[in-house]
Amino acid sequence: MPTFERQHQVTEEQAGQRLDQLLASIWSDFSRNRLAQWVKSGDITLNERVVKPRQAVSLGDCVALQATLSPHSETLQAEDIELDVLYADEAAFVINKPAHLVVHPGSGNPDGTLANALLHLDPALEALPRAGLVHRLDKDTTGCLMVARTHQAHTRLVALLKDREIKRRYVALVWGRVLSGGTINEPMGRHPTDRRKQVVRRDGRPAITHYRLNQHLAGATLLDVELETGRTHQIRVHMAHVGYPIIGDPVYGRRGSPGGLTEAQRAAWQQFPRQALHASQLVCPHPIDEGKEIAASAPIPDDLQALMRALSPEPSND
Secondary structure (H helix, E strand, C coil), X not given: CCEEEEEEECCCCCCXXXXXXXXXXXXCCCCHHHHHHXXXXXXXXXXXXXXXXXXXXXXXXXXXXXXXXXXXXCCCCCXXXXXXXXXXXXXXXXXXXXXXXXXXXXXXXXXCCHHHHHHHHCHHHHHCHHHHECXXXXXXXXXXXXXXXXXXXHHHHHHHHHCCCCEEEEEEEEEXXXXXXXXXXXXXXXXXXXXXXXXXXXXXXXXXXXXXXEEEECCEXXXXXXXXXXXXXXHHHHHHHCCCCECCCCXXXXXXXXXXXXXXXXXXXXXXXXXXXXXXXXXXXXXXXXXXXXXXXXXXXXXXXXXXXXXXXXXXXX
């Protein structure tokens, strides 16, 4: 079973946070429950002392992890769920995640998740955190998702993600006519009262989203988006913040469509069952073979293509 050893020195920005909050941000590849268990068991220490998860941290404090990662509990079972594998070698998979598939079990989703499917695809993933998942996509966001297959690859890919060396590109269909590309550099954090939502807030964590114009549609714009950071719901929150919410977003989107749509276009929007966001490309250095690259592309799914066709402007008779 793999042993994990990590250290982190608390920065000025992080000083004053509770230890459990800090851990969830710096070592997000592990679940909050697992991190809390390690704190209580003494596998995670603060300045070489065993402390409680709610202990506040100070500038310069040393957080250390030394733990043996046991296989997933019996509650996470392999399930024969079909997966579209875009890339595979001895170190990693890139999966094309479909819509409506939750990435990892949680409240209300004890099984039938991508993690369950991954254990069926490769039983060795049982010994890795989150069944090898390096990052996440929301339930109704489709596209490229990286999965490590070994402890060494997982450690390296997590580091590459933290260092912003994993390039993640998306296509997003937003309401409104975006005139040009740009960059949104706005910190994000949890909503002060609704813990399920994220918001732009001055005391949040740095969040940077780049976008450029792809195509104008009826009442909408197709954008190419690239993440520099990877906060929860980042693209959805940032685009809504600048006035161009993602079509179909049930949390951050607008309730109605803009004016000027035909009845058929309005019906297509109303029938679209999710946010119109797709992780189209993933590129990163190979975690094991120096000089090699992992690159994968996921085609735009049929439901999003159909919505784009429905919103295409009628050809001019001129």
